[in-house]
Amino acid sequence: MKTFYIKSLGCKQNQLEGQIIQNELVNLGYEQVQNLNSADIYILNSCSVTSHSDSQVNYLLNHAKKINPNIKTVLAGCCAQTYKQHENFNYSNIDLILGNSEKMNIGKYINSLFNLEQGFFVEDIFQKKKFENKFLYNPSSTRVSIKIQDGCNNRCSYCIIPYARGNSRSNSVENILEQIEIVNKKNIKEIVLTGIHIGQWGLEENKNLLDLLKKIEKTQIPRYRLGSLYVNEIDDNMIEFLSKSEKFCPHFHLSLQSLCDKTLKNMNRNYDTKLALKTIEKLHKNFKNPYIGCDIIVGFPYEDDEDFKTTFNNLETACVSSIHCFPYSKREKTPACSMPQIKDSIKSERAKLIDELSKKLHKIFLEKNKNTYQEILIERKSPKTGLYSAVTRNYIKIHFKSDDKNLRHSLKTVYLGDYELE
Numbered sequence: 563m564k565t566f567y568i569k570s571l572g573c574k575q576n577q578l579e580g581q582i583i584q585n586e587l588v589n590l591g592y593e594q595v596q597n598l599n600s601a602d603i604y605i606l607n608s609c610s611v612t613s614h615s616d617s618q619v620n621y622l623l624n625h626a627k628k629i630n631p632n633i634k635t636v637l638a639g640c641c642a643q644t645y646k647q648h649e650n651f652n653y654s655n656i657d658l659i660l661g662n663s664e665k666m667n668i669g670k671y672i673n674s675l676f677n678l679e680q681g682f683f684v685e686d687i688f689q690k691k692k693f694e695n696k697f698l699y700n701p702s703s704t705r706v707s708i709k710i711q712d713g714c715n716n717r718c719s720y721c722i723i724p725y726a727r728g729n730s731r732s733n734s735v736e737n738i739l740e741q742i743e744i745v746n747k748k749n750i751k752e753i754v755l756t757g758i759h760i761g762q763w764g765l766e767e768n769k770n771l772l773d774l775l776k777k778i779e780k781t782q783i784p785r786y787r788l789g790s791l792y793v794n795e796i797d798d799n800m801i802e803f804l805s806k807s808e809k810f811c812p813h814f815h816l817s818l819q820s821l822c823d824k825t826l827k828n829m830n831r832n833y834d835t836k837l838a839l840k841t842i843e844k845l846h847k848n849f850k851n852p853y854i855g856c857d858i859i860v861g862f863p864y865e866d867d868e869d870f871k872t873t874f875n876n877l878e879t880a881c882v883s884s885i886h887c888f889p890y891s892k893r894e895k896t897p898a899c900s901m902p903q904i905k906d907s908i909k910s911e912r913a914k915l916i917d918e919l920s921k922k923l924h925k926i927f928l929e930k931n932k933n934t935y936q937e938i939l940i941e942r943k944s945p946k947t948g949l950y951s952a953v954t955r956n957y958i959k960i961h962f963k964s965d966d967k968n969l970r971h972s973l974k975t976v977y978l979g980d981y982e983l984e
Contacts, residue, residue, distance in 0.1 A: 565593045567601035572609025575756050576639060578707045580607040582698045583668050590669050598626050603634045608641035610726055612891035616641060620652055627655045634675045638665035640726035643687055647894050661685060662727060666694055687728035695737045704941040704971055706745045710738055711757030719830040719897040730762040735777055742781050749971050751939055752785040761795030772800050779809055787811040793841040794833040805848040811955040812852040814845055819859045821876035822869045842880045851931050853957040854882045858916055861890045861909030863901030870912050883927040885920035889913045928983045931958055935977050940969045959984045
């Protein structure tokens, strides 16, 4: 029996796909092990969102060969899909490369590891027109991710992901509802709708995300949560529908990237600051204490001190709940790569300021919720601390002690003032 060790990097979708790969190999008779020394095969399900991601891939593959010279290495995922664009790869430490389409059918290629010296299997991802429906129910999960979409039709000037994932492709309503029914029967109380760009769900059939949400609202699942959205994908109709929903968790993650019009234009984003701020204002108005997280890139080409200050002040005014900040990372072959670059020291300083702002805003968010009663989903009990962890609908995490051994997967209304919030 051949053994394998798998590591998945990057976004929630990649983590989910890593679990699907793992499950397929086990079903094929491979044995999963927990360390590289005892593995015959090392599968690195990679991310390529930043240059750091690429460096990490190189390091991990080199490290694997160093500690286990006989191990067969598989580079899969986004970094594999765009491998021709990475000039500094050490290909001598890679035995098999599988693109994002090929990795989802790993059983078709895995045996070639022991028949070939080296094999690269990466189709043109833009030729892929249909969504590949693969579902995995993980019994260890309390909140189950349902993959509704893949790819992206946008071409932001800094982003390599469309070249790794292709154009937007949507899972069918029938498949999604069937998967929700499966997890509901397993006593799962919450699902998370994931994808590379879920706001583009349904475009192929002239549908939109709201059409899908109306179908999900009629299922028996008690709670659902959304992945990342653009602000121009949250219109008044969606806000009105979600604000009246008994199942929707008021947790928004906005792909903002900047709140300065000059920078947004250079990024080739398809909205402006006015729309972004107006949308956030509507979310605050129509939902009680919603969690509003966002992504921000600092140090983008041409961003001067005044541009950064504009973004900083707008984030503070918008009073978002948290900010996931990235220093701009140059990606080869993208338009932003040829723009004038900003010094790393300036990027780091700006990222530090945004991180400090995020902590301040998150503290304000928690204070607003402190004296409220909220429904929590109890997730798991730590074997080390003996504490249960739980999450509210608006994404506040709490920990508590209980002698009851059967709380996992249950919903309970509690007074948040009795707990430390995070």
